[in-house]
Amino acid sequence: MKLHWSPKSPYVRKVMVCAHELQLADRLQLVRSVAAMLRPNPQIMRDNPLSKIPTLVLEDGSALFDSVVICEYFDTLAGGTLFPPRGARKWQALRWHALGDGLLDALILWRNENERAQAQRLEPLAQAFRAKT
Ligand SMILES: N[C@@H](CCC(=O)N[C@@H](CS)C(=O)NCC(=O)O)C(=O)O
Structure with a gap:
């Protein structure tokens, strides 16, 4: 692969x-x-x-x-050993996975925003990222 x-x-x-x-x-x-x-x-x-x-x-x-x-x-x-296949544990694992990915998404967008020249930054956007992470 x-x-x-x-x-x-x-x-x-x-x-x-x-x-x-x-x-x-x-x-x-x-x-x-x-x-x-x-x-x-x-x-x-x-x-x-x-x-x-x-x-x-x-x-x-x-x-x-x-x-x-x-x-x-x-x-x-590999035979399904990492993620719970069903039930409450499956949804808990998917929730944690989505939370981790959402955190990465926000951090990357926040970093991109910070790389812009100070004058071009959208302060409300930066505040929202700060609140989420
Ligand atoms: N939701 C995607 C996000 C992947 C992603 O955004 N990767 C970045 C690299 S860290 C990328 O490929 N960016 C290029 C782009 O957005 O065009 C995943 O979980 O695989």
């Missing part, structure tokens, strides 16, 4: 944690891929029209994204 990968992406790091926990990391061919919001990457877009990483390409050429889907796929491949 080929994984569009970068050491800088927290979503990529999350799927790598799953891969290592499930003893699947050595089945991954890591392809260093640069994903930037303002520069869509044609190599990634061949597999994922959203130009985002992580994107996993399976042996039959089909692709899986986003990171939640890839983590679930790895868990299924």
Whole structure:
């Protein structure tokens, strides 16, 4: 399996944690891929029209994204030991997963906002990110 990968992406790091926990990391061919919001990457877009990483390409050429889907796929491949399959524990795990991803989403947007020149920053947006994280 080929994984569009970068050491800088927290979503990529999350799927790598799953891969290592499930003893699947050595089945991954890591392809260093640069994903930037303002520069869509044609190599990634061949597999994922959203130009985002992580994107996993399976042996039959089909692709899986986003990171939640890839983590679930790895868990299924490994026999389903990481995520509770049903009941209250399943929903609790999905809630924690969504909370972690939401935190990453907010932190990335907040960092992008902070990188803008001071005069162009939207202070109410910065306050909202501060409140959420
Ligand atoms: N919800 C996605 C988010 C992935 C994501 O935003 N990755 C960033 C890198 S950290 C990216 O590819 N950004 C490029 C873009 O937004 O165009 C996931 O969980 O996989």
